[in-house]
Amino acid sequence: MAQMIRLLSGNEALALGAYHAGVEVATAYPGTPSTEILEAIARFGDIYAEWSTNEKVAMEVALGAAYAGARSLVSMKHVGLNVASDPFMAASMTGVSAGMVVISADDPGIHSSQNEQDNRHYARLAKVPMLEPSDSQEAYDFIANAFDTSERFDTPVLVRSTTRISHSKSLVKPKEKRTLPSRKSPFRCQVEKYVMVPAYARLRHKSVEERLVELASYADNFPLNKVTWGSRRLGVVTSGAAYQYAREVFPTASFLKLAMVYPLPENLIRHFAAQVKRLVVIEELDPFLEESIRALGIKIIGKEFIPRIGELNPEIIEEKSRSIGLLGNTPLRQRVELPPQLPKRHPRLCPGCPHTGILFVLSSIGQRTKTAKSEVRATEELGLIITGDIGCYTLGAYPPLSAMDTCACMGASIGQAIGIAKTSPASKVVAVIGDSTFLHSGVTPLLDAVYNQGEITVIILDNRTTAMTGHQDHPGTGVSAQGKETKAIQIEDLVRGMGISEVRVIDAFEIKKLRSALKDSLSSPDLSVIIVRGACSVRLPRHSEPMGIDTKKCNQCGVCLMLGCPALQSKGGQVYIDATLCVGDACAICRQICARQAIALQSEIGAIKS
């Protein structure tokens, strides 16, 4: 039978590669652009896959599995590795038994993250090898190699993807089937290896340094690093997505394409550099390769012309290369100007979103409306400060809601709120956090608020899913990553169990109740929690009859437009509801806030139009 060629995303290829390489345990916490790796691998019934509570736990579960002789895979977005960095550093120290591969999916260009940190630095920090594929075929192939390298050198292996690799589809020729490695012995007691008390840790540090020396010599003969000879006038050192762009811009140059970006193949680089007249490095984000190559005493240029901010693309490389004369006399491509300023389409909360109501209440409560204009908010002391977190609700920071003053990282809202409250006695402080984020890393800061008497209100937006990354399950949903029924954590029980007595659970679509719960909580001197519960509208089975606007009653006050609901639009001064978007009675928030009762179901106002 001929090999079947498949069109796979980088993430699907990573998952299939790991499966065929005999992975037995896969763990992750969802995060763009890494989410689909676990989603794809969880579909295989003959492995164990879990959505872990957070990346730290995911790393620990994978490490435990590797200790116990099962090949394990843990995947996360770049900032997830910050959360998991503690056990990750420990994994480098203890090593593994069976192979353990850690996938970090970085996000150059900040498509959907809070920063664009370059996680190649983690390889150097933890002294572990890092592989970087440049398309789906390589994603598939490199994973198998990563498991072998992990076992051969007794180390976790990092595989770095980026948004462009994870979310691009290209052709993959997979193997026919899964091969299980000869299963290693079960967990064996090796105190000096697995128990990192100082005496043993000092010994392990020595092993790590020795391992790194071995890895560096292995890198020089690493079969996946590739030299492609073209014209010797220009040599390009590159890896990952940047390689693909550079190949297009320099079709005739010589290339050293690195599959292993740490440690570097020093002799190979020296050899390549000696063969070419001019040597450049083209890499996304930091001068990671460049600095190491320069440290070898090799003359190379990189960030002098390639930007260190944002995602690269062929245009940028072409333009910057031309500016330093690398493209010689090749004809300039014809270009037209960018279109003039066109209306932007910021991402926004969906029609029927259970976050809209509470964010509207927060934005329109007395202490906020006085400072509704951004220039006023920037200069005056706020009566109500809202610390935000990571999730769909972060979109509430945009106008017209403007109901979020901070967003740093997963779980930060509560700790930040405590700090602000301790220093701003004149202001009320509210932390807003989603259910999945709360369970990920909001529980410990809430314990801090209990212990240290933080006078704050914590609003937990409970839509019973991890919505922003595409509806993954979490400890509060009662369903596992592989669709099995399991125990569901009740957030109100958990919060009450911490000793918080002021806990309110409110329906996300009841504006009056939300407003009075918020007022009660804000007027209390104690720590209070409001759980706002309502299902994500994207998961509603089918929309009911949409709302409409009775134009005879509507006085164009525009308050409903302040919800920022995509279904509410206006044309020629008249507000109207897009019937294809409105979810009707499942939400009805606009109906509740209209002072003129001008909004009702279309049949009630007889305004049937499509």
Place this chain on the structure above:
Amino acid sequence: MKKLDLLITGVGGQGVILASNIISEAALAAGYDIKKTDTLGMAQRGGSVLSHVRIGRQVYSPLIKEGDVDIMLALEKLEAARWSHYLRAGAIAIVNNHTLPPPSVSLGNEQYPTDTAITELLKRRSGYVYFINATSRARELGNARTFNVFLLGCISPFTPFRISVWKGAIARCVPAKVEKLNHAAFDEGRKEIRGIRLRQGSM
């Protein structure tokens, strides 16, 4: 065919990704090398969505260079204008004659560009700009949501894939119960563009 670079643009929820998946599946079945990449940002619903599909003998970059797009398929007019600078000279632009105003327009803070302005932007590079009433035509055919497949019918004569290859790709990408509906939308789209081009005398 040396290479074919297609840019599919639209708004989150319209079916940009489905359209580009179908094109890629067709290219796979026809034996080409393919790279396809989607730019979604945080858009679950309502944000700008852009999909690059590159087909050829060997494709390196998944991203198309500005000024290299051979075929643009725009599911919304403003999104056609936004990426007009990506068209190459003489490219084909198939644009759904449909408006989805962004919130800044609904709130009166920004102006939606006029049809004339959008046409002028697209025609800077291409004489072959076609506005198609795909949303309303698909509704007449029984399901407005199939408008993206209707538009695939419109671009199909400009691609090297046989109709059977297109139909197979559609069947692999849509749920079985709406396969017939989508095949009908594709056929009607193909007829539609033929009719327009015959009337213009350009076929």
